[in-house]
Amino acid sequence: MEHIGLTAKDLSVHYGDRPAVKKVSLDFAAKQVTALIGPSGCGKSTFLRSLNRMNDLIPNCKVTGEIWIRDKNINSPSTDVVSLRQKIGMVWQRPNPFHKSIYENIAFGPRYHGIKNKKALDEIVEQSLKKAALWEETKDRLNNSALALSGGQQQRLCIARSIAVKPDIILMDEPASALDPVSTSKIEELIADLKRDYCIVIVTHNMQQAARVSDKTAFFLTGEVMEYDLTQNIFTNPQRQETSDYITGRFG
Amino acid sequence: MKAKTADKIATAVIIAVSGLIVLVLAGLLGYILIRGVGHISFDFLTSPPETIRIGGGIGPQLFNSIFLLVLTMIITIPIGLGAGIYMSEYAPANRITNFIRLIVEVLSSVPSIIVGLFGLLVLVNMFNFGFSLFSGALALTVFNLPLMVRITEQGLKGVPREQKEASLALGLTKWKTITSVMLPISMPVVLTGTILAAGRVFGEAAALLFTAGMSSPRLDFTNWNPLSPFSPLNPFRPAETLAVHIWKINSEGLAPDASQIAAGASAVLVITVLLFNFGARWLGRYMYRKFTAIK
Amino acid sequence: MAQSFDRQKAKPHIAEEWVGKIVTLLCIALLIITIFSIVYFVASKGLSTFFKNNVNPIDLLTGLKWSPEGEPPFFGALPFIFGSFSTSILAALIAAPLGFCASVFMVEISPKFGRRYLQPVIELLAGIPSVVYGFVGLSVIVPFFRDVFPGQGIGIAAGALVLSIMILPTITTIATDALAALPKGLKEGSYALGSTRWQTIYRIVLPTTLPSLMTGIVLGIARAFGEALAVQMVIGNAPHIPRSLFESASTLTSAITLSMGNTAMGSLANNALWSLALILMLMTFVFVFIVRFLEGRSKL
């Protein structure tokens, strides 16, 4: 499997006239976890949602700049957004499984993408659930409603769902912030695991989490990237005063 | 202390008025049912009406009402869903969309008699569908459509954004997202609304006087070929529905037991509407529970 | 693998997106065509009275005498217009306080009982077919009025009473929604200042929800304005402005239902009825615009 990264160049997002992200350029490497941190409203989530063109859905929201995957700028009108989104998985803050069975949640995407064979689907479901460390807990009740799972399980199901369509990149928008500590640590373990196969971008509020799971960290403030460096450097030796203030908890 | 007295009086008045409303409905239902239920029998529900003899039934009218309802819904549901989906998911936020919204609102408030006249002029005479179930169904579609559009829109707007995004993020098209993820979630709302709209069809008379006609040809209930003029399934035959029949019997009835038949038919009509109401509520609750239940 | 379904799926899904968009667009287009053709046909029929038959529109709107079969014919629709307005407004005057009380009961006094019993009851009122209302009106309200008040029992009062029950659900539902949507802090602030419930209702709740309540009332009037059969059965149908609420009168709808089947398409008498239908339709539009205006205000 080829491993693919993502590059944003001068990416700006405007809600109407109000700028939310200002000319951000970031490089996300394959097989790495990049954390986006910053205070509320700093534009990190907006930036993340621009990467798979999810902001297209929001009226009034305008995204300018370039996003490169391999040799293609995907932030152009001619991009086939649907195929693009298949390659970029996404996980939300609150677990959002479909109102379907556990099995259907996973099989839904692949089936749409042309895999009709029951055996192949079974295989994908099992593999995805195993990768998401959910197989052992759910293998006996695959036909039960996904809504019957606990919050942490639901979130892992959502991760399994997104890897079932074989993305290259996974975007996570505060994936653990709605979960209890035990579930959170499970998700973090999972992220560390998934890193072997995917390029992962994670938005988080929790600086310990960023420090634990990420390889690189970008610090956002009022729509701009203040600092982008190896996670270690950001947390031990920040170059800018704002970064230092934020991670030591002076504001945010 | 004066304020407290005023408060007590006002509360008492409000409770009394609310009680009055319940009483009015109870009286209304009681009046209709007590007068009519005695007349309802299997025979009454299945036999054809009599012009001047005693003992006529409402069989064909009951069948017509149900068949008309089915026809109307077959036309209304797909178009209404489609239009509702467009308004909720595809329509760009601009002036034209606002204008369309206004138009839907206008259509929903057009009085049923105008719809009936329009049907008479255009469907019955111009397109030459005649007084027929089909004309009636189209006329009823006209004023059920806006309702259906609104219900669909409401249902889709109620779907959490994350659900929609989750499906899109898997690389599904918008259309597939709407039909496989959003519509199932909004189903309880849409279904409840649809059933309530269907109840309205059942009771409508003014528009049908001019479109479905006031006569019921002899029906041969063994003939199920929709093209035969005697077949109950032929959509191009005139069809008097239950509500129209009540109107006619009340005003023109020659049969000696006309008033009992009217009372019986009214009771049947009201019971059906009640069933629709309770059915819609029950189904809505059931589906809501089914979708969110923890098994 | 990822690469392979990229190429396979590229075309079909774009087609699918377009099919979806076009199919739904067609549905909405159909709706728009329908409303425009209704307006077109009713207007062309209704206006032919003026253009083809040379009836003066001012005479139609202000004339007091309606006798389309007379020699010479008269087309004064003012009695019908008056009848329509007076019955529907009177109906709203009866229904509005009732509806407001019911919604206050449901939202403020006893939400549990209200939601469980009162709301279904009121929704049931909306479901009862209008012919049944007319039937009950003719058999119960008319004889009652005849015994209690001077006159024949039929007339605007009977029509308005029947209509008020029919529009009660419209008014109540909208009022309930408006009351329920009121920010909690607003009421709590008032209670915190020591106001009683009634003071809170008429000082805080009523003024803030007024535009919404008005919306409900206008929608109720619009519905009453267009109702045909129930009114026709109890109003008496004399084409005159009545001298009392208990004297035979007519509405636009009752005049149309009464004579439409009896006149031949294209004849002068028939065209005049279409003119009444046109007035009715235009009034409905006016009501919609008023509602829009009020809704705009209630958002402020």
Place this chain on the structure above:
Amino acid sequence: MKKTVMLLMLLTVMVALAACGQNNNGNNAASSNAGSSEPASSEPASSEPATSDLSGSFLASGSSALQPLVDQVSKKFMDANKGVSIQVQAGGSGTGLTQVSEGQSQIGNSDVFAEEKLDADKAAELVDHQVAIVGMAAVVNPEVTVDNLTKQQLIDIFTGKVTNWKDVGGNDQKIQIVNRPSSSGTRATFEKYALGQKSEDLQGSIQEDASGTVKKLVGETPGAIGYLALSYLDDSIKTVKYEGIEATVDNIANGTYPVWAYEHMYTKGEPDAAVKAFLDYMVSDEVQNADVVELGYIPASKMQVKRDAAGNITK
């Protein structure tokens, strides 16, 4: 889901197409059979309903007063002629005349002469078939003591000159008029033959189109007066004599009681075989002496007088 939606839409389209096809079939069948069966007119008084190898499908629409009769007879006719399908619709005399004149229906049922509703040139294209006579009588609330009203008294009442029963020989009670709308055929008949002039829509008068409602209101409202077809008369109301003459079938037939009208079934031009056979069956003795009488009309054959559209009476 998508498939279901598509399927439903397809279905809708199909139904719509079938609509067009169906209608054409009906019309074609009706007209193409014009020459195929023997003319049944040669045996108008036969007790058997015409020949049974007739086929065709046609529509009779119009007067709601005539509809029960046509409906009932059409069922009998269809029993005897399996190949014929007749649809009977009620929508008012005006609608019936419009539809037959514009070719949407093959028979237009009407309570009045076509000349009274349609333009002269359109009316001239229609052929009148008078199938029955309907008699009308003034009726009053049972508590009104008056038994007889003269023509002048009726005129005075219906034009508002007399507003109290005591002026026409009754008790001191206000007269409540229950009239028909000015477009009504029943009213036209009553005005023409009972009053001899148009009446006014008086302030406070009630207007109802439907006979049942008129009967109910006259029966319930103190001091009420209205008029009804003879078939509606019963004990809940009181029938008054006109100029001393009782409204009976015999009095109408021999021309002494003038308030009556024909029930018409119009065709555009001469009817085709199936329609003609049906119309002939309509005026056959079998129908005239049974269904017509049963439904409260007077058989056309019984009439000793005739009347034209202008109201001229010939013996």
